[in-house]
Amino acid sequence: MVDIKVLIALVPILPLIGFLLVALNTKRFVQGVTSIIACGSVLASFGISLSLFILLLNAPEGTQYTVTLFDWINAGSFSSSVSFLIDPLSSLMLLIITGVGFLIHVYSIGYMHHDEGYNRFFSYLNLFVFFMLLLVMGSNYLLMFVGWEGVGLCSYLLIGFWFKNQDYNNAANKAFIMNRIGDLGLVLGVILIFVNFGSLQYTDVFANAMTKDTQTLTLITVLLFIGAMGKSAQIPLYTWLPDAMAGPTPVSALIHAATMVTAGIYMVARNNILYTLSPIALELVLYTGLITAVFAATIAVAQNDIKKVLAYSTVSQLGLMFVALGLGSYSTGIFHMATHAFFKALLFLCAGSVIHALSNEQDIRRMGGLRKYLPITFFTFLIGVLAISGIPPFAGFFSKDEILANAFSHSYLVWGVAAFASLLTSFYMFRLFFLTFYGTERAWEKAMSHIHESPASITIPLSVLAVLSFAGGFMGVPESLGGSHWLSEFLTPVFSQSLSIVQHHHLDHATEYMLMATIVGLTIVTIVIAYVIYVSKKSVPTPESEKLNPVHNIVYKKYLIDEIYHALIVRPLYALSHAFDIFIERLGIDRIVNGMGDSVQEGSKTLRLLQNGGIGFYIFAMVIGIIVLLTLTVLI
């Protein structure tokens, strides 16, 4: 048997090796070799993650494996090592990351086939998987932060993948900079943790969490949550995610649906004990998630780009996950994160398939009637949409229902707003679905002439994800429906401390049934409304040339948030840096630096005149020198 330490260490190292191999040979490898190396490394990581998962399943409850690779920093009182932690939470995340990652790698083989940057793309994908694995496997805050920054970097690289387009570069910049703003909060939180706890290891921090006062913990958790706001695109740091759709669709699926944006969720779940001990921070998480969920959902209703709708949907669903975390039901948040990874990745990949089939058309006003041309895509897209809308027995139903049930037991208002967001979700998703696959064919002639179903490398991942979206919910069937909620039992050791502090009131089964029925019923009503509007009445979103009524216009323009940010933050910053440039840089520093050179020149020009060759003058100078020397000797 291979030593478990080696196994654990191999999980992130294999994608790293894949990255190195491909990145150093981007000009030399043919596409086939790159595909095998890149996909193979992630597949191998998935295999190892699976075996680790099975190991954990069979081990007694509460085991966790820690592996220390080497001591990294040893400076005075601060020391940190590179060590990995495998417990139920991280092994679940490992499965999701490597599993969905592998499927998307396979998808990219077909999707990026015609792209000249094929090798570069796969190297970046592997690098991203490596950093994400570091993030979830790290057993201290430092390693998590390394992964955090690394995925931000890879996100930047991949969003701006087609770097010849300046708009895409701007989008990549925006993503990176907004992430950085959040990271400032994260770094401050980590520093505070070190100052207060003296160590950055999770075990040390969580063991001593109860001994610290609430104010410190609240400050720490709020700062950490600011980092999550940036990374997981909550208000106010969410505007980068829709713009990040500039990257290729596999990137959107992997990074901005399934994995990177879930880093914030993971972080809050990992620090659950800290959050439970600071109720104020938990309230902040709850309400931020709630407002984001409904806000983003309203924007998504009016969008016409297929990927933008999905992006806002991601923001909204992340908000729902934070609602779950904010209610204290951490395993629910993780559950929804897992199911969301499945169906959101599926939806993005289907969107990619549609875009690919229509030769890079992304506007849904230019789609329609694609049902008969893309049958597999149509069917898998339907499954994804059903899952996200929360129709039983698809995956989204169980997780979303659990969130709503917890919300109901907390307060009716939260339940109402969350339910409203869910209904909006189903409405705009089905709007997207109907406008794309039903109705008249509105695509350009050129696109329709080339239309074809996607190759196997695309459709097979779609199918696998569809199966997962259908069956993935069964890992968390609640007791009211007869299940044992396997997932929350599996995750109990991670959240046990929090659960012992704050007890959850469980609703009685009758209330739960009532809630389920209400929501499912309302969802079906929404779907029917969408059907009526977009299929029966065949109404089409307003074409670009026509003007919209004012309310619609504002929602379509994303409530002008980008413009507000630009006016309030970006423009003053530009003005400030322009002022710095003129006053400090040019008039100040340049003057000083150039002035030194100039003064030396001027000085030497003046001093040069001393050498005028006249002997009388030289004698004079000699006498003056003697006088000065004698004076100095007498004085000193």
Place this chain on the structure above:
Amino acid sequence: MTLNLFYFLSFVAIFSALLVVFSKSPVYSVLYLIITFFSIAGHYVILNAQFLAVVHVIVYAGAIMVLFLYVIMLLNLNKESEPHKSNLLKFAAAICSGLLMIVLVGSLKGTEVLVQQAPSDIGLVKNLGKVLFTDFLLPFEIASILLLAAMVGAVMLGKSDKPGDNKIHVKQ
């Protein structure tokens, strides 16, 4: 008595030194310088450095000043051809040397006063000769080589490059 002699000789020395600097004709300057040298020789006699007094007169007044006179007459310098400096420079020169005087005097402030213990005999020829030929023999011999070098150098520098150039052109 010695003090009065000292005052007299000092007065003569300083007065003729000033005249050296301020006289218009170079020949007059040379003559005043000779007077200065004689008064300094008198000082040597007061200090009982007899050998040096005589050597001073012979070497300086007898040889060096004569050499100066030869050169001046050779170059035929007189009052009209004497170049002058501008008044500003003269003023600056005066200030400068005044400062030098002040600094020199200032550096002497606070020094202890030596009084001659007894009339010493080391200036006599016999005693000085004894010291010169025992302790300072090497510098003495090397001084002769120095004089040889000076002689050779003077002759070499005095020779001209072109034949028949030893004549000095006389300005009419």
Place this chain on the structure above:
Amino acid sequence: MIPIDYYLWLSAALFTIGVLGVLFRRNAIIIFMCIELMLNAVNLIMVAFSTYLNDASGQVFVFFIMAVAAAEVAVGLAILIMMYRNTQTTDINVLNRLKW
């Protein structure tokens, strides 16, 4: 007896007059003569100290200074004559090529 500082002041005065002469005049020969004056001032003070400290080395040093002064005058005047040959004047400001 005569205290030593009288000699010190006399010597300082003579030296200063020599410096004054060097700075004042433009004729090379006069400058040379003033340099001799400065040398003599130094000679005087050395002999004075030698007498007052009863040390013979002061007077021996003066002896050598005189020898050197003689040599220096010989060579210096030779140079001066060369200068006159080339520039037809003894003005020192004529030799102003030693500059930038």
